Amino acid sequence: MPSSIDVRLDRVTKRFHEVVAVDDLSVDVEQGEFFSMLGPSGCGKTTTLRMIGGFEETTAGTIYLGEADVTGLPPFKRDVNTVFQNYALFPHLSVRENVAFGLRRKKVDNAEIDRRVVAMLELVEMPGYESRKPSQLSGGQQQRVALARALINHPKVLLLDEPLGALDLKLRKQMQIELKRIQTEVGITFIYVTHDQEEAMTMSDRIAVMRAGRIEQLGSPEELYERPRTEFVAGFLGxxxxxxxxxxxxxxxxxxxxxxxxxxxxxxxxxxxxxxxxxxxxxxxxxxxxxxxxxxxxxxxxxxxxxxxxxxxxxxxxxxxxxxxxxxxxxxxxxxxxxxxxxxxxxxxxxxxxxxxxxxxxxxxxxxxxxxxxxxxxxxxxxxxxx
Amino acid sequence: MRSLRRGLAPLLLLLPGGGWLVVFFVVPMAFMLLISLQEGTFDTGYQLTWNFGIYPQVIGQYWELYVRSTSFAVATTLLTLAVGYPVAYTIAFHGGRLKNALLLLVVLPFFVSFVIRTLNWRMILSDNGMVFGTLKDAGLLDQNFHFLATPASVIFGLTYNFLPFMILPLYVAIEKIDRRLIEAATDLYASRAQAFWRVTFLLSLPGVVAGSLLTFIPSVGDFITAEVIGAGNPQVFMVGNIIQRKFLDSLDYPAAAALAFVLVAGVMLLVSVYTRLVGSDRLAG
Incomplete structure (x- = not known):
């Protein structure tokens, strides 16, 4: 029995006009879990993530964060943060101000912000980069800043939308290990969206293999690989x-x-x-x-x-x-x-x-x-x- | 040889535009400068006497017009920004398939001559015209109310005339903002208003700077609007009206040239202070 649930989707559906992107999806994500949604493009994984983040409204169903129903809440009222595909760092702000953005909105005092920015940049192994602009950073560095910017707020849940997609293979492998290390260190629930099965297998505690807006199979990487229950899962994971x-x-x-x-x-x-x-x-x-x-x-x-x-x-x-x-x-x-x-x-x-x-x-x-x-x-x- | 040619390429590319500016801008400006330093009358002819005294003389006589022109132009710039920003924002972010049609509507007034459009506004806004006449007849407005020939009417006319010059650069700047940045801001606890001011607006600053230069510079030197909508009222004259009168009516070329030069110098000074303040790098994005 799971000790505590961080995110619960209860029969969530998202329709874009006639197209059903997410179809009556129910899932519980446990606290502290590294949970991945894996599937080909168009399977509804990103839409599901965006509904949890509050960027898309649900057509039907309920989303809970912890005990609270957050279905109708805008993103800024949800205790989740997102690492966006291509990072979405603010180009007009320095690394320091990018990372501090969330804390400034929460009116944390300046000394505390400075302290936490320094600590967070250390966690993602980017110390000393405070004054750089995002355009002066490599892809991998931007990735780390994006992660720091989200994690510094200590959200209940961190949402990651194909965060490694823009990196080259070697860097991607390195970041996979990094991400897992950081997740273990901070103990925050990660919900990770990817179409790369190896990436999902490397990091996840559990993976939901998605297809056509539904979860095809949910389980640990080993379960999914050793005991796929559908042809799609068997084929997608190797x-x-x-x-x-x-x-x-x-x-x-x-x-x-x-x-x-x-x-x-x-x-x-x-x-x-x-x-x-x-x-x-x-x-x-x-x-x-x-x-x-x-x-x-x-x-x-x-x-x-x-x-x-x-x-x-x-x-x-x-x-x-x-x-x-x-x-x-x-x-x-x-x-x-x-x-x-x-x-x-x-x-x-x-x-x-x-x-x-x-x-x-x-x-x-x-x-x-x-x-x-x-x-x-x-x-x-x-x-x-x-x- | 190859590298020499490659080094020349940028110069060659600059040549047509640069040549145009030299022939039609720098040379006439030099002539104007020389004219401003001449003395004499139209009938007896003008002689170059290096009469620098003309400058303090015209500034002393007409400083109020410079102040008025500048304040009209500043008001115009602020109004076009206030009116144009929501328009540019809406077209850029919510224009959808209508984007191009809406942009066409913005530039459509250019298809009709500036003077004719301004003359039309004079008719529309006249004391007993279609707007105020109707309101007066309906008893909603005092019979003595008049709008034409007031400072407000001139600013209104300038705002109308230069609005597209504000909207277009704003549109370009807003349109290229990555929408995910706004999502990222709301994800990081910024309300929609905070996300707008801290992200959208700051990132659109190059458009704000370009748009305000494109409206401020032509409106500070404009004379048609004050002439037509200002209905020839000297109380709303701008510097351009005096320069035009001196050149074409009183044929006082040196004073007209000096007034024009002071205007150009003043505008350059204001623009450089402004871009210094907002950061000229914003212009380049």
């Missing part, structure tokens, strides 16, 4: 190998699923909700490739591992791992990431066209129900939802 099949047996912990080529694979029983037709999947790094030696006959699947035969279509060596594309007997293409633990010999055996057996542990199998939206709508297959 590469997934999906196979259709029907349930043919069940014991205490596993169900047996027969896939199109006749192979029977096992999947954790708690993931199957009783439907006879299912899609099962497995992540590429969970698969182990073993060459099938001609004439030796197929080795029996040992130790209760799932086994699936196929042939190598393509192998590409990418340093830490080798990436294989394997074609199953019924024509499915599966991706395998094999760690390069050894060098030499093995690579030769797995040349294109070589027959192989893929094995993995049944508990690494995830199960996707055939209908993915809980109201029975057939999911739209495009990447882009409503604008």
């Amino acid at each position: 590469v997934s190998n999906l196979l259709g099949g029907s349930v043919v047996g069940r014991d205490d912990s596993f169900v047996s699923v027969r896939i199109a080529d006749g192979t029977v694979l096992r999947a954790p029983a708690e993931l199957v909700n009783g439907s006879a037709t299912v899609r099962i999947g497995v992540r590429p790094e969970k698969l182990r490739v073993t060459p099938i030696v001609e004439g030796a006959g197929p080795t029996p699947a040992d130790g209760g591992l799932n086994a699936l035969d196929g042939t190598i279509l393509d192998a590409s060596y990418i340093g830490v791992s080798t990436q294989y594309l394997v074609k199953t007997r019924d024509g499915h293409r599966l991706t395998v990431y094999a760690q390069n633990l050894e060098t030499g010999g093995a690579a030769e055996a797995l040349a294109d066209g070589h027959p192989v057996r893929l094995t993995w542990q049944p508990q690494h199998t995830f199960v996707i129900s055939v209908t993915t939206l809980d109201d029975g709508r057939t999911p739209v297959q495009t990447e882009e939802g409503a604008p």
